[in-house]
Amino acid sequence: MSGQRHPDTETLASLRAGLVGGLHGRRLAAHVARCARCAATGDELAAVSSLLAATPTPALPASFERRISAALAAETAARALTAGSSEETATGPAALGQAGADPGIAGEHARARVPAERPKAAPSRRRGPALRLRPAMAFVPLVLCVLAGFGYLLSTIGGPSNGSSSSEAFSTASPSAAVPAAGREAPNRPATFVVTASGLNYLPSTLGSQVRLEMAAQYSSSSGQQSMAPSASGSASRNSFAAGSATTIPSEFGAPNSALNGCVLRVTGGVRPSLVDKATYQGQPAYVIAVPARAWVVERGCTASHPAIITTVALTATR
Amino acid sequence: MAGGEPSDAELLRRHVAGDPEAFGMLFARHKDRLWAVALRTVCDPEDAADALQEAMISAFRRAADFRGDSAVTTWLHRIVVNASLDRLRRRQTRSVSWSGDPEALDALAAQAARGGAAPGGSPSSGIAAQAPGTASLDSAEAVETRLDVDAALRTLPAEQRAALVLVDMLGYSVADAAEILSVSPGTVKSRCARGRSRLLPYLSHLRTNSARGGNQPGAASVSSEQEGGV
Numbered sequence: 001m002s003g004q005r006h007p008d009t010e011t012l013a014s015l016r017a018g019l020v021g022g023l024h025g026r027r028l029a030a031h032v033a034r035c036a037r038c039a040a041t042g043d044e045l046a047a048v049s050s051l052l053a054a055t056p057t058p059a060l061p062a063s064f065e066r067r068i069s070a071a072l073a074a075e076t077a078a079r080a081l082t083a084g085s086s087e088e089t090a091t092g093p094a095a096l097g098q099a100g101a102d103p104g105i106a107g108e109h110a111r112a113r114v115p116a117e118r119p120k121a122a123p124s125r126r127r128g129p130a131l132r133l134r135p136a137m138a139f140v141p142l143v144l145c146v147l148a149g150f151g152y153l154l155s156t157i158g159g160p161s162n163g164s165s166s167s168e169a170f171s172t173a174s175p176s177a178a179v180p181a182a183g184r185e186a187p188n189r190p191a192t193f194v195v196t197a198s199g200l201n202y203l204p205s206t207l208g209s210q211v212r213l214e215m216a217a218q219y220s221s222s223s224g225q226q227s228m229a230p231s232a233s234g235s236a237s238r239n240s241f242a243a244g245s246a247t248t249i250p251s252e253f254g255a256p257n258s259a260l261n262g263c264v265l266r267v268t269g270g271v272r273p274s275l276v277d278k279a280t281y282q283g284q285p286a287y288v289i290a291v292p293a294r295a296w297v298v299e300r301g302c303t304a305s306h307p308a309i310i311t312t313v314a315l316t317a318t319r
Numbered sequence: 320m321a322g323g324e325p326s327d328a329e330l331l332r333r334h335v336a337g338d339p340e341a342f343g344m345l346f347a348r349h350k351d352r353l354w355a356v357a358l359r360t361v362c363d364p365e366d367a368a369d370a371l372q373e374a375m376i377s378a379f380r381r382a383a384d385f386r387g388d389s390a391v392t393t394w395l396h397r398i399v400v401n402a403s404l405d406r407l408r409r410r411q412t413r414s415v416s417w418s419g420d421p422e423a424l425d426a427l428a429a430q431a432a433r434g435g436a437a438p439g440g441s442p443s444s445g446i447a448a449q450a451p452g453t454a455s456l457d458s459a460e461a462v463e464t465r466l467d468v469d470a471a472l473r474t475l476p477a478e479q480r481a482a483l484v485l486v487d488m489l490g491y492s493v494a495d496a497a498e499i500l501s502v503s504p505g506t507v508k509s510r511c512a513r514g515r516s517r518l519l520p521y522l523s524h525l526r527t528n529s530a531r532g533g534n535q536p537g538a539a540s541v542s543s544e545q546e547g548g549v
Contacts, residue, residue, distance in 0.1 A: 014510035019505065044523050052487035054469045055459075057355035064368040065350060071372050072346060075379045076339045122368055203369055205409075206376065219388055283365060303340045 006038055007031070013045050067201060071210075076198075078216040193264060195257075195287075197278045202288055202297065207281075208313045211288060211295040215275050262304030264289055267296050282311060290315065322372050327391035335382050353399045359484040360403040362473045366410060367403065371438070374402035389498055396499045400481055407477045441484060471521035474513050482510035482519075 006013070007028055015028050032038045032145050175242065201241055202210050268291050275290040281297045289296045293315050299308035327348070329361070333341035357367040357374070377397045385394055472480055478500075485496040486507065493511075497504040 008512055009516040013516040017508040017511060017512040020507055025540075041519075044519055045515050047520050048522050049487045051464075051468065052518075055465055055488060057488065058358065058423065059351045060354035060371075061364070061368075063369070064364075067335065067368065068346070068350075068372045068375055069343065071376060072343060073381060075376060076342070079337075079340065089401075148545070201369075206373055207406075207422070280338065 006035065009041055009045070012038060012041050015040060016045055044223045067199075070199065073312050074210075074213045074217050081216050091108075108112055154163065191275050191309060193273045195260070195276045195278055200277065200279045201283060202281045202286070204281060204311070207288075207295065207297070207311070211275060211290045211313075212315060214277060214288075215292075218275065259301075260287070263287070263298060263302035263307060267298060267302070267306040267309065276288045286310060328387065331382055331385055331391055334379075342382070345391070345395075346375055349395060352392075353395060355489060356399050356481075356484060357403045358397055358475065359472065359488060360400060360471065360481045361406055366406050370402040370406040371399060372408075374399040375404065377451075393495060393498050396485075397501065400485075400499055404477055467522065471518050474521065474523065475517055479510045479514035479517070482507050483514040486511050487515075 009018070011028065012032065015025065015032065020028055032042060173300055196214075196215075198214055200210060202216065261278075267289050270292045273289050275288065275292055275295070277288040277290055278300075280286060280287065285300045287298050287300060287302060289298060292313060295308040295315055298310045299310060302308045323346075327345060330341045330345045330348075334345070349471070353374070354371055358364060361367040361370055374395075378395055381398075385391065389397075458529045472484070475483065481500060483495060485499060486493060489527045491499070493504045493507050497507045500507060502510075
């Protein structure tokens with residue numbers, strides 16, 4: 001190639017990028033130096049770079065920033081919960097206390113707090129939260145007992161509206177309440193649940209972990225609730241995992257919604273859900289329903305006869 | 320890092336140590352740049368936001384893995400780029416084909432017109448949204464140019480686009496881009512070279528319109544990493 005034929009654009013771009021060396025490179029460079037056409041192409045290539053550099057890059061839109069910040073806040077809450085609950089449950093063995101403050105020290109607990117030590121992101125995302133939640137799961141019966149007792153107190157002391165509306169709303173709830181954890185242990189027992197509106201946008205790739213985190217966030221807000229003043233309305237939108245008549249229905253769901261109730265019972269097979277979240281899935285309105293081992297995404301129009309399940313995912317699978 | 324601001328590495332250390340604020344600060348500090356990488360790589364605001372969210376969650380959890388042999392920003396960018404490429408692989412149909420784009424362009428143009436009135440408003444106005452300081456420079460011609468650049472970038476294979484976005488658009492050195500993309504510097508150079516040559520037919524008309532002045536500086540900045548072999 002001694003100047004008769006023009007190199008193609010990609011070759012010129014490679015030459016400019018310093019990728020064509022040796023004799024070939026020197027010949028090409030010599031050609032470009034005395035060929036107006038190739039020199040012009042070289043200028044145009046440079047102009048592509050400068051045009052790209054001059055194109056403004058937008059700032060992160062506020063709506064996205066809120067969404068991502070919320071997701072990070074949920075992570076933070078889940079992490080705090082895990083750290084907190086492992087302190088409470090692991091009373092005996094090795095006072096790991098501030099577990100994981102130094103990841104090098106506290107072996108198992110560090111792994112639970114910062115689960116993704118595996119090389120690839122995807123599997124760790126799946127497995128991580130399962131590990132993370134294990135201490136939280138152990139914590140559940142305790143939370144339930146305390147909550148149920150607390151709910152009983154509430155219904156006897158202050159909250160006639162609260163208690164009665166819940167048993168109306170989901171007629172399957174036991175009216176006499178305070179039957180701790182029974183709903184959880186007997187699969188055939190009808191469900192009692194609270195509908196949350198997390199505002200999360202669930203995604204296929206992270207559905208399992210988002211559900212686990214949301215469940216964890218609810219456990220943590222439940223346990224937070226015990227220590228809070230028993231204001232019946234205080235539990236409005238981001239409501240907690242509830243047992244028996246301690247169930248508090250967010251105001252927007254105060255009216256009985258038998259369609260949703262039927263849908264949930266149908267989907268879970270009668271098991272009381274740990275989570276019923278009015279949210280979006282890939283941007284589309286949906287309910288996310290979960291029991292400890294499985295989550296479902298259903299359309300908003302889901303009913304007992306037409307469950308309209310969009311997708312489902314196992315939560316404990318170790319894959 | 321003069322003044323009282325903690326460094327990125329310090330924030331990451333605090334996060335690993337359990338500080339609930341630290342990671343949020345890190346995100347706030349770099350969000351716009353990370354967003355730019357995600358948006359330009361994925362070419363769709365919704366998908367880019369999803370990718371960025373996945374990436375941030377992943378970084379949050381994997382913070383203890385950070386070894387400090389690269390800058391925190393490089394590490395964050397790598398996670399964002401990987402999440403973006405992952406997302407593209409999952410939604411290939413939308414990104415690869417050029418065929419549907421005339422309509423997409425019309426929609427984008429309409430969006431950009433509205434976006435000028437209410438910047439940063441709806442999630443779908445991501446492409447049209449401007450960095451706060453640049454809004455006033457947003458002439459019709461500039462919008463058009465940006466849309467053309469967006470559309471042209473969309474014609475590239477994702478790997479070439481990611482390299483070009485990092486090096487040419489965001490001004491990373493070839494070495495940094497190589498680290499972010501986990502490939503050799505030579506691979507970055509060759510992806511950029513191929514990307515530029517593929518973009519040329521789509522963008523050459525813009526050069527005659529608007530890039531006269533920017534021509535030389537651009538050439539100079541690029542050639543600084545190219546001298547070697549010639």
